[in-house]
Amino acid sequence: MTSLLRTVAIPARADCSGRDAHVGHCLDEADTVSGAGSSVAGLGALLSRQLLHRAGRLRYLTAHLATGGGYSGLEQYLEECHLPLDRLREIVRDHGWPTYVMVGREGGDAALYLAVHCTADLDFQRTCRQLIAVAVEAKQTPWAHLVTIEQVITVTSCEPLANAGNPRIPRKERFMNAATQSHARLVYHPAGRDGDLRNAVEELRAGRWMAARGLLAASWGDWTLWTSRTQVLGAAAARSDVLRRWEQEEPEGLGLATLQARAAVEVVALVDPRQADPRQLAWLEQSAREACWRAAATVADDPVPWVCLLALAGLDQGQVRPEHRAPAPDPMLPPGPWGLLEQARRADLWNREAYHRMFRFWLALARPGTATTFLRTYLGSAPAGSPLYALPLHLHVERYRTASRRDAVRRQWSDGEVLQDVLLAYEHWLAAPGGRGKWPVVDESYLAHALWASHHLEQAGGVFASLAPFASSQPWLSLADRREQAHGLLQQVMTQIAARR
Numbered sequence: 001m002t003s004l005l006r007t008v009a010i011p012a013r014a015d016c017s018g019r020d021a022h023v024g025h026c027l028d029e030a031d032t033v034s035g036a037g038s039s040v041a042g043l044g045a046l047l048s049r050q051l052l053h054r055a056g057r058l059r060y061l062t063a064h065l066a067t068g069g070g071y072s073g074l075e076q077y078l079e080e081c082h083l084p085l086d087r088l089r090e091i092v093r094d095h096g097w098p099t100y101v102m103v104g105r106e107g108g109d110a111a112l113y114l115a116v117h118c119t120a121d122l123d124f125q126r127t128c129r130q131l132i133a134v135a136v137e138a139k140q141t142p143w144a145h146l147v148t149i150e151q152v153i154t155v156t157s158c159e160p161l162a163n164a165g166n167p168r169i170p171r172k173e174r175f176m177n178a179a180t181q182s183h184a185r186l187v188y189h190p191a192g193r194d195g196d197l198r199n200a201v202e203e204l205r206a207g208r209w210m211a212a213r214g215l216l217a218a219s220w221g222d223w224t225l226w227t228s229r230t231q232v233l234g235a236a237a238a239r240s241d242v243l244r245r246w247e248q249e250e251p252e253g254l255g256l257a258t259l260q261a262r263a264a265v266e267v268v269a270l271v272d273p274r275q276a277d278p279r280q281l282a283w284l285e286q287s288a289r290e291a292c293w294r295a296a297a298t299v300a301d302d303p304v305p306w307v308c309l310l311a312l313a314g315l316d317q318g319q320v321r322p323e324h325r326a327p328a329p330d331p332m333l334p335p336g337p338w339g340l341l342e343q344a345r346r347a348d349l350w351n352r353e354a355y356h357r358m359f360r361f362w363l364a365l366a367r368p369g370t371a372t373t374f375l376r377t378y379l380g381s382a383p384a385g386s387p388l389y390a391l392p393l394h395l396h397v398e399r400y401r402t403a404s405r406r407d408a409v410r411r412q413w414s415d416g417e418v419l420q421d422v423l424l425a426y427e428h429w430l431a432a433p434g435g436r437g438k439w440p441v442v443d444e445s446y447l448a449h450a451l452w453a454s455h456h457l458e459q460a461g462g463v464f465a466s467l468a469p470f471a472s473s474q475p476w477l478s479l480a481d482r483r484e485q486a487h488g489l490l491q492q493v494m495t496q497i498a499a500r501r
Contacts, residue, residue: 047091047098048107054084055110058117062492077489081117088114089124097131099140112145116152119488125153186471186491190232192441193470197229204236209246212237216255223303223348228440230255230304231353234262238270258304261295264288265308268315288312296343303347303354306340310357313337314364330377334370337361352387352440355379359391363398371395385432390443392421393450397475413454422450426459438466445472452493461497468494 061077088111091098098111115128129149135141191197196215203211212233219225237243243260246253265288271281289312296305309323313336319325325335329342337358344354355378362371375392382388396418412418425447432438439447444467451460476486 043095044102044104044107047095048103048110050087051091051098051103051107051110051114054087055113058084058114062117062495077492081488084114085118085121088118092124092128092131097128097135097141099135099138100142101140108141108145112148115149117488117492119152119491122153125149129153186487187469188471188473190235194229197232200229201232201236204233204242205240207240207242207245209242212259213246213250213253213255216259220254223351226302227304227307227348227351227353230258230262234259235266238263238266257291257295257298258302261288261291261305261308264291265311268312285312285315301347303344303351306344306347307351307353307357309340310337310344310354310361313340313357314361317365319365332373333377334367336370350382350386350388355388355391356394359394368395368399368402385428385438387432387439387443389425389428390439390446393425393446394475396421396450397446397478401478413450419454422447422454422456426451426456426463429463441467441470442472442474446475449475452497457497464494464497 058081061081091111095102098108100108102108103111112132115125118124118128129146132141132146132149136143136146189198189201191201196218200211200215203209215229215233216226219229237259243256243263246256247260250256264284268281268284268288271284273281289309292305292308292312295302295308313321313324316324319335323339324337326337326339327335328338341354341358344351348354359371359374362368362374372395375395379388379391396412399412413422429439429444429447438444444463448460448463448467451457451463471490473486476490480486480489
């Protein structure tokens with residue numbers, strides 16, 4: 001996406017930030033557009049001024065967001081970013097596409113700039129593409145505009161380029177190169193970089209379990225891999241009866257009991273307690289617990305059943321069950337599901353998900369102070385390079401998400417203690433064994449966000465580069481109101497940071 005946005009520069013006088021802007025146009029010298037003069041009159045002049053002003057404002061918001069705005073820039077972007085785009089929709093609805101003939105070259109380029117940034121409204125972008133195609137045929141808009149909007153739609157939706165083979169398009173404009181395309185398209189998938197896991201997930205979704213069985217057999221004993229893969233596979237299996245059919249054909253299959261526990265816990269997580277029948281929810285929860293205990297009895301060394309029981313512990317907010325109010329090993333910590341955590345630690349001392357589940361347990365009880373003490377108590381001795389060092393970053397995002405007055409915690413990323421957590425996580429990310437993709441995608445996403453929020457843009461760019469083309473909806477979804485808005489926010493931050501590198 002970075003290279004695409006660089007081709008859609010808007011005139012300097014459209015810059016509402018007060019800074020100088022780069023002047024550039026999409027029109028090649030060889031292109032000719034009928035009637036595209038340097039000035040327009042009447043309604044066209046008015047629309048041109050409006051488009052230039054809106055595009056300049058959006059340009060400032062996106063630049064401020066990533067290059068120094070921090071959370072104040074984020075809040076300003078989320079509050080205002082829809083306004084320029086709404087005006088473009090109104091103009092297109094009332095007057096059609098703002099062609100060079102209608103609004104002049106600068107106004108037409110500003111309209112394209114706004115359309116390119118409507119990433120959360122793919123239907124509107126498709127409408128713009130149709131209107132631009134008509135304008136191109138009438139020689140009122142350059143071919144480069146059509147190519148640009150098609151490339152943006154391709155990146156967002158994975159559609160093929162509709163006019164990629166048209167000989168009238170200048171050759172250099174026909175295709176994005178492979179590197180640009182791979183870095184531009186964000187890949188959201190629970191398997192992340194694990195290609196074998198992605199294949200097994202798709203097989204499970206299609207009702208076939210053989211790939212999952214083979215993957216689990218290859219993962220056994222590597223508890224980091226085993227835990228992460230069973231989590232993703234269990235979530236995929238929860239939406240079908242594929243595990244029941246596996247059990248019928250191979251009741252003693254390696255990993256089957258673990259996946260059954262995972263799937264049962266996922267089913268409980270999918271239920272909205274505000275709308276569910278309490279008796280039904282209680283039955284599902286009890287069935288999930290029984291599946292976890294069966295899995296724990298099947299293979300004694302497996303940490304996953306205990307991790308699953310920790311996940312269910314968050315539903316018991318009154319700590320009614322005795323295993324959820326066991327004495328803590330540290331006098332500074334209150335009673336909780338410490339026995340379940342210890343069982344997981346016996347199998348895998350630094351199991352990432354076990355610590356995340358315990359951390360989420362305290363958040364579910366609305367006790368962020370205890371969650372903080374838990375992290376300080378346990379993580380100090382975690383091995384160098386462990387992704388557990390990203391866990392405090394989850395806490396800081398949660399603090400912002402749940403704050404009644406967000407302005408009170410907006411500046412937390414420049415606070416000495418929080419900044420220490422950010423830089424410590426970055427140091428351990430650098431020290432992690434392996435090359436690209438050292439940590440899970442979601443942890444790298446939290447790290448990149450924290451570095452950006454604390455104004456360490458160069459370091460954030462390095463983490464984003466490691467992530468590409470993979471992405472996680474979190475923590476961006478915690479900062480925005482809608483998933484589409486979170487996706488647009490992430491794209492803007494990545495684009496602007498990449499432009500600085």
